[in-house]
Amino acid sequence: MNRKLLTGLLYIIISAIFFIGGLSYQFNNFENPGPALFPVLISVMLFVLGATSVAQSFRTTEQIGVIHIKNIATIVLGLVGFAVATEYLDMVAGITVLVAITSFSALTPSLSQNIKLTIGLVAVAFVFKNLLGLNLPLWK
């Protein structure tokens, strides 16, 4: 896929989101600028840059790198799983979920290594909570 075309489209999409979102706030005038004025101005400029990038894409054949969905998905799901489990259960559960999900991206996944890692990270969190005074919801 053409890199310039995709970056241009990305800029246009982001500018459109902020432009349309900004329309629901007040513009007022330059004497008394409202909350919409600045972000809408910037989003218009970003749109122009996006359109320029799209125009440039017709002159280049530069391609984007290979995207490995699995790795980004496991890391993000690991973080989200950690947050959800910590919020609704406790951080020990969160660490367990984090290690379990991220192990899908490990080169050599191993259950025993995951168990050791979970115990190690819980111990680190315990030290953070009790020695450094971090307010971690380790268990409820």
Next chain:
Amino acid sequence: MEIISHLVDGFGAALSIQNLIYCAIGCFVGTLIGLLPGLGPIATISLLLPLTYAMPNTGAIIMLAGIYYGAQYGDSVSAITMKIPHASSIIACIDGHKMHLQGRTGLALFTAGISSFIGGTVGFVVIVLFAPMLSDVAFLFGPPEYCMLMVLGFVCVSLVTTGSLLDGVAMAMIGVLLGAIGTDVNSGVMRYTMGFSFLADGIGVISIAIGCFGIAEIVANLDNKNTLTPFNGVIRLWPSWEDFKRIIPSALRGSVVGSILGLLPGGGPTMAQFGAYAVDKKFSRYRDEIGSGAIEGVAGQAAADEAAARTSFIPLMTIGIPENAVMALMLSALMLKGIAPGPQMILNHADLFWGLVASMWIGNIFLVILNVPLVKYWLSVFRIPYDVLFPCIIFFCAIGTFSINNNIDDIYITAAAGVLGYIFLKLGLEAAPLMLGFILGPMLEENFRRTLTISRGDFSVFVTQPISCVILAVVVSIVLVTAFKSMFFSEVKK
């Protein structure tokens, strides 16, 4: 002469065995916690602030200052080795991390340490000689001047970016737009929050930095099936004479830039690193190498970081204005001790002020003595298999993000920023200009709107105010020179 006598008294106070121990503990603990990905100076100071409650005033402030400098250095270490920065070490992720990938980790860390020392020493000299005088400089800057200063910062994107200028400017604008999320300070309106109350305070700079740099880097390593970082157990710490000749000018340039930007409200180490990098890319003899693992990319940033960390104490101590979150924490520490920073502070608490100034330099020496021999221990983390290391880094990122506000929602923002960072990485877009825009954007908007309100919508105020006019002239000349160069080179290419 009066300054020298005060300084001698200050060194007398700082060099007491008790205060030396406080300074050493502060530097060591600060470095240790600052090393953990995601835990930067703000988190480190807020974590360790309660330790100082029972201490004497001078000792407590000296220890907090030591924690601050230690955390700044530790932060550079995690940025160089793991590409996980805090606000003040974003630039270290560019050349520092590339040096690490080239197997020059020891040299990069040594350069960061020695340049911090140079920057800290210059910052110390600036404080000693100019502290009372420089406090007045901050008063010369009103909204139009700040607005132009921020515009100058954006123009520096052309110097910070190593790729396409169009992409650099666009990324900075995306940063500005992301910075607009949250409550508008002028009207109180919640913008772009999509009904999520946790976005009312905006997106944290740490969430964006960890997501765009750290998470994206981990995923890229996994994509490339990197089982271990290039650290091969051999540490070449000491630079060659050639390296030294490159470090010193860059560190001095960074020190000057850092000392100046450290004085300005909203400036501080975060802005100083971008300024130093931009100056190096413009004036260094090796400017063509910057961005591909040049030693200047580490030296200038580290020196600017430390110099700004020191001079940012001037507005706090002399006019009582904390110019960034770290200084706000320092202000609260002073208030807890019953000390009100302000114009009278140097007179009323001379022992504390000059003791702190002296301890800044002593803290610098401690940092070099403690950290240079410890580099090999910091690097031993890379003996851990990557399958074990990457979940640990993600865990520290999550804890670091969470501990700033004790808010679990910040982890979701980090995850979202990670996806965005990965997309940028795959599209070949740099995250550094985005961070610059994200940091400067809210300040630019605030000062832009204030200027227009004060001038009743009259844009000529940017020209009629002398300082603003000079900065505008600098901006215009940079734009013209950049445009001319690109036109000239395109003609030459044809």
